[in-house]
Amino acid sequence: MRFTVWGSRGSHPTVLTPAAIQSKIATVVQRIRPIDLVSQDARERFLASLPEWLFGSTSGNTACVQLELNDSNQLVFDAGSGIIGLGQSQKMRDPAPMEYHLFFTHFHYDHIQGLPFFVPAYNPQVEMHFYSPLEDLHETLSRQMIHPYFPVTMDGTMGSKKFFHKLTQEGVELYGARVIWRELNHPGRAFGYRVDYGGRSFGYITDVELLESDFEQNRANARVFSDLDVLILDAQYTLDEAIEKINWGHSSFSLAVDFAKAWNTRRLFLFHHEPQYNDRKLEQNLQAARRYAVGIKGGALDVYLAREGTTIDV
Ligand SMILES: [Zn+2]
Numbered sequence: 001m002r003f004t005v006w007g008s009r010g011s012h013p014t015v016l017t018p019a020a021i022q023s024k025i026a027t028v029v030q031r032i033r034p035i036d037l038v039s040q041d042a043r044e045r046f047l048a049s050l051p052e053w054l055f056g057s058t059s060g061n062t063a064c065v066q067l068e069l070n071d072s073n074q075l076v077f078d079a080g081s082g083i084i085g086l087g088q089s090q091k092m093r094d095p096a097p098m099e100y101h102l103f104f105t106h107f108h109y110d111h112i113q114g115l116p117f118f119v120p121a122y123n124p125q126v127e128m129h130f131y132s133p134l135e136d137l138h139e140t141l142s143r144q145m146i147h148p149y150f151p152v153t154m155d156g157t158m159g160s161k162k163f164f165h166k167l168t169q170e171g172v173e174l175y176g177a178r179v180i181w182r183e184l185n186h187p188g189r190a191f192g193y194r195v196d197y198g199g200r201s202f203g204y205i206t207d208v209e210l211l212e213s214d215f216e217q218n219r220a221n222a223r224v225f226s227d228l229d230v231l232i233l234d235a236q237y238t239l240d241e242a243i244e245k246i247n248w249g250h251s252s253f254s255l256a257v258d259f260a261k262a263w264n265t266r267r268l269f270l271f272h273h274e275p276q277y278n279d280r281k282l283e284q285n286l287q288a289a290r291r292y293a294v295g296i297k298g299g300a301l302d303v304y305l306a307r308e309g310t311t312i313d314v
């Protein structure tokens, strides 16, 4: 299995403003020494030496993660604005996929707003399968594509064959992978997912304001949360901000580390980045999360930022 982050920003898409781009360029220029310019190799070495927060950006698009089980089969989690890029990337695949399986954590805008622009969904030969533990999935999704909010409808112009699946407690088996879910503490309800395939496990758990009950070592929790090779987890805030924003439905990066350690996660990817945090701030949060992960008891845990455009083996 491998996953690609197409969007990891929370709440709303975040553009790099002209001022932010200018500031990055100015900072890079200040770091250049004459020796960095003497050859093509030297220039490439210099660029490779720049930190990720400076040479690039963490993510502008909202939630969408593609999970490729192997070279031919894939699952998709959430349809934030990141899914637009995923859709465009699909024409590069040979053969072009004719089947998509799209799981929704919930239906806040940042998790559905890219769907009307997902190009494969307009191909009449494509099958689109949508999944949620909630009723009314068809109605919920099609209501964002009606006049006066959008010029074409889901049941009309969006011409793919569509299938709406209400997930039962057992979850679903697809291409030999098992997908199960657990309800999360989030305003209006949200659901986290776990995928087991080929002896590896992947968790996609957002949006969630973690509670003490999420740490309880009971079977229902363990079934979804325990021993994940990769966990993509809501870590929108710093601890200070999380205390100010109780009941907003998101977690701090330190609580995310506590949770990952409590459930014996191998690799944690901080997700649902706060739109007010710039790349430098997100990097500072990452470094603080890493220090915290070393400082508390439990097994070894590697912590990363979920960065848009990266593909990682599970
Ligand atoms: Zn969200």
Ligand SMILES: [Zn+2]
Residues within 6 Å of the ligand: 106, 108, 186, 190, 207, 249
């Ligand atoms: Zn939400």
